[in-house]
Amino acid sequence: MSTTFIRNHQFNVIKKQSEFLLKTLRTVADRRVLETVRFSSVANIMDAFPSLTEDQKRMLGEVSTFERAEDFERYLNDLEPYLEPFPTITPKQIQKLFPKNKKLKLPDLTSVDFRYVTYLGWVDIASNRLFIVYPFEGRFIGIEGRITPTNKKGYCLFCNRHQELALFSVKTKPSGASADNLSAISHYVCLESQGCNHSITDTTALEKFILSASK
CATH class of the missing domain: 1.20.1280.250 (Monooxygenase)
Known part of the structure; x- marks a missing residue:
C-alpha cells in the first residue's frame, strides 16, 4: 500500500x-x-x-x-x-463544532471526495451562512459566519484565484471582552468551496483566518 x-x-x-x-x-x-x-x-x-x-x-x-x-x-x-485525504469526520463531530447552532444544516459527506479537500466548506442558503471545518494540529476547528455575495469577481483570500466572491464575516470575542462586546473579521472568499479547494496551493492565509476567527 x-x-x-x-x-x-x-x-x-x-x-x-x-x-x-x-x-x-x-x-x-x-x-x-x-x-x-x-x-x-x-x-x-x-x-x-x-x-x-x-x-x-x-x-x-x-x-x-x-x-x-x-x-x-x-x-x-x-x-x-x-494523496493524503482530509481526516475522517462524522456528522456528530461536525455538530459538536457548532454547539450553538441547533438547526445546523450538515453537508452531504457521502458526495465528497476527501482526497481533494483542504477545508470542508458548505453554505446554508436559508440563513446565508458559510460553515468551514479545518483540521489543525490533530483537532478540527469549526467557524461559521454570514456570507454576502458581491456579484463580482476578485481574488479569494484562501486560493488567490480570480473568481466570483462573497464577503465572509465571522463574529469574534476579543480576549477579555464580554459576550455582548463582539467584533467581526471579514474577508472576500470564493462563493463556491469546491472550486476553491481545487485551486488552493498554500494554506497560510486560510489558517491565519481560521485561527483568528475561532478565538
Missing part, C-alpha cells in the same frame, strides 16, 4: 506547475528557456513540501523529463494513490 504524503493544496501546486511546463513546451522553442522552466517547476513543487524522502523527491522530480501531454497526465494519475 502506498504511503500518502501529498495534501490537496500540494497536489494543486503539482498540477499548476505541470500545466505551466506543458504550456511552455508547446509555445517556446528555445531549449535554454525550456530547461530553466523545467528547473523552476521542480523547485516550486519541492518548496511546497516541508520534508521529503529521496524516493519522494525522485518521484516528484520526474515532471522535468516529460515532453508530451500524455506523460503529464500519467504522472498526475500515478500520484493519486499518494
